[in-house]
Amino acid sequence: MMPTLPFKIFVVEDNEWYGELLVHRLGQNPNHSVHRFATAKACLEQLGEQPDFITLDYSLPDAKGEQVLRQIKERLPGVEVLVISGQEDVGTAVSMLRQGAYDYLVKDENTLDRLWNIVGKVEQQARLRRENNQLRRQIGARYGAGQPILGEHPTMQHVQTLIAKAARTTITVSVSGETGTGKELVAKAIHFQSSRATLPFVAVNMAAIPRELVESELFGHEKGAFTGAVARRVGRLEEANGGTLFLDEIADLDLSLQAKLLRVLQEREVTRVGGNQAIAFDVRLIVATHRDLLAEVQAGRFREDLYYRLLGLPIALPPLRQRGADVLLLAEVFVRDFCYQNNLPPRQLTDDARERLRAHPFPGNVRELKAVVELATVLADGDLIDGDDLPLRAGRATTIGPGSQLSLREQTTAIVQSCLDEMDGDVLAVAARLHIGKSTIYRMIQQQELRVS
Numbered sequence: 001m002m003p004t005l006p007f008k009i010f011v012v013e014d015n016e017w018y019g020e021l022l023v024h025r026l027g028q029n030p031n032h033s034v035h036r037f038a039t040a041k042a043c044l045e046q047l048g049e050q051p052d053f054i055t056l057d058y059s060l061p062d063a064k065g066e067q068v069l070r071q072i073k074e075r076l077p078g079v080e081v082l083v084i085s086g087q088e089d090v091g092t093a094v095s096m097l098r099q100g101a102y103d104y105l106v107k108d109e110n111t112l113d114r115l116w117n118i119v120g121k122v123e124q125q126a127r128l129r130r131e132n133n134q135l136r137r138q139i140g141a142r143y144g145a146g147q148p149i150l151g152e153h154p155t156m157q158h159v160q161t162l163i164a165k166a167a168r169t170t171i172t173v174s175v176s177g178e179t180g181t182g183k184e185l186v187a188k189a190i191h192f193q194s195s196r197a198t199l200p201f202v203a204v205n206m207a208a209i210p211r212e213l214v215e216s217e218l219f220g221h222e223k224g225a226f227t228g229a230v231a232r233r234v235g236r237l238e239e240a241n242g243g244t245l246f247l248d249e250i251a252d253l254d255l256s257l258q259a260k261l262l263r264v265l266q267e268r269e270v271t272r273v274g275g276n277q278a279i280a281f282d283v284r285l286i287v288a289t290h291r292d293l294l295a296e297v298q299a300g301r302f303r304e305d306l307y308y309r310l311l312g313l314p315i316a317l318p319p320l321r322q323r324g325a326d327v328l329l330l331a332e333v334f335v336r337d338f339c340y341q342n343n344l345p346p347r348q349l350t351d352d353a354r355e356r357l358r359a360h361p362f363p364g365n366v367r368e369l370k371a372v373v374e375l376a377t378v379l380a381d382g383d384l385i386d387g388d389d390l391p392l393r394a395g396r397a398t399t400i401g402p403g404s405q406l407s408l409r410e411q412t413t414a415i416v417q418s419c420l421d422e423m424d425g426d427v428l429a430v431a432a433r434l435h436i437g438k439s440t441i442y443r444m445i446q447q448q449e450l451r452v453s
């Protein structure tokens, strides 16, 4: 049985006698916590208290009902607002209901009874919603939504700190890192640690959708908008409403669509393809890319204005080969989980297997490591997983030198990093050894190209 939280009601009514009457009636339910405000301003200032229900007098001394309702709905879209008016006016009633009011009552001898019934109904709906949310949270935690991000390397600890900070607000987050470094996992972690955890998490991979379909996938379309649009389709943005939209491989978005996305994000309204009605939405945006987005901007392939709109809080995931002993920690957890899920007796990595894992560059990062150790677990004959059981392919060359497939910039970073590691993070000594400016090294550290353990 879930605990019953008090049902918080705000009564906004400037007539003191009538306001107290409402407070008294609503306070007869011991589970109600009722507060009265005589002005719109006083109520709006206290919205941070997250009321569950608001009764709003249409004619307040400092604002009209429409204005107050709009401001309440902008800040707390989920709260139900009941408008109470001194006189019957069908036009006003319709307009308030259109703006999202729950109901419209005229002050008469039946108001208190009708109010009591309405509050009872809203309270029951809110309780069911809370229970539903709690169950979804539990299911989410059990079935992967709350999958932990493993890693003890300082760079990964820093990532964890940034995730926790990002989760506290709705700031846009841009995650970067090579393929398989865990960008989607980070996006999910932010979502499931945030207050939106029980609302949708919608992931869209820009690289996976045919170019001509991206627009309707994101923004939706009306029936008949184009050949093949046989029915109306809600876009992914609308689908994510209230929750989080994760746009993976954002650098693959066409320039023309970049302009449209920017407009939609700025206006917080989307119009389906072939439609003419703007639909307001509220989503937290997380974007990811394995490319250097700034370089894409410089090359003219990504709009600068969109880049700044999306940058928000940047989280850079280091490649697995730069996470030291994390590779072993991850490997052991993957082996243990795989054995458990497949009813196999527990299996251990031999020293030889551990050494080979440490030495492998893992161009496919954590995804590759997981596949490798899971296959090795299947291939191993006994309780031990030996080096020869590991299907390690000669991956992308990461060595430094003329034959390397790394870019000049990546090779430079690798050289400076290895010197930094060797010299225990002594920037001045590294600068002297490599004949480069210390500020260059500090800048690379600040931009998280280098790490100092």
Ligand SMILES: Nc1ncnc2c1ncn2[C@@H]1O[C@H](COP(=O)(O)OP(=O)(O)OP(=O)(O)O)[C@@H](O)[C@H]1O
Pocket (backbone or CB within 6 Å): 147, 148, 149, 150, 151, 177, 178, 179, 180, 181, 182, 183, 184, 185, 186, 248, 290, 330, 366, 367, 370
């Ligand atoms: N730190 C980690 N701890 C545990 N599992 C991880 C970690 N990082 C990645 N994984 C796992 O590795 C796999 C790949 O992760 P994910 O899909 O998040 O990577 P990605 O960077 O989004 O990849 P891509 O660039 O190809 O889209 C997933 O199975 C994920 O659960």
